């Protein structure tokens with residue numbers, strides 16, 4: 262769990278909110294609801310708009326661009342909003358506001374429900390990487406050795422063959438996983454191109470190392486494989502390719 266100082270509490274008046282850049286390149290929104298501080302991702306999950314440009318009425322956050330709304334206590338989507346806000350645990354100590362950020366592995370749907378001990382083993386195998394705008398993470402035909410878990414930023418995918426590709430959508434939220442071919446049998450090559458659309462950080466794990474841990478931890482292995490098949494099915498139903 263990382264503890265990051267964000268600001269002094271005095272910078273944010275009651276019923277106010279403000280966006281801050283962190284050292285990792287992500288933005289954090291701090292909201293003062295009068296009796297409590299809350300912290301969320303700084304950018305709207307719809308498009309790259311700072312949420313402190315929007316409105317806050319004491320209980321509901323509203324993005325001014327297309328009026329998506331969220332519950333300030335939970336970050337849950339309200340009204341028109343199609344995605345929740347990522348919410349951070351907060352510490353308010355001696356007039357200073359800190360956020361606590363857990364490993365992206367814990368937020369990853371693939372690893373939902375597995376024990377802290379197994380998460381710890383996987384975390385020890387993960388390399389943290391930062392990439393700038395337009396950095397190519399992999400291309401069609403590259404070896405599919407590693408899987409990636411997004412900590413912050415955004416990645417664009419194109420799928421297809423080298424001469425014919427199409428866009429396959431965006432990833433927006435911490436904990437989303439891609440490059441899952443690294444966990445599959447007989448899928449040695451990428452079928453998609455992955456490019457950073459903004460400065461992004463990832464956890465990167467070697468597929469064969471993850472499989473080795475899961476083979477030694479069969480209960481976790483069963484859960485992960487079940488969740489992987491659910492994720493693949495969902496993406497095949499929509500756009501696929503990651």
Ligand code: FES
Nearest residue numbers: 305307324326327
């Ligand atoms: S950019 Fe925020 S709702 Fe569209």
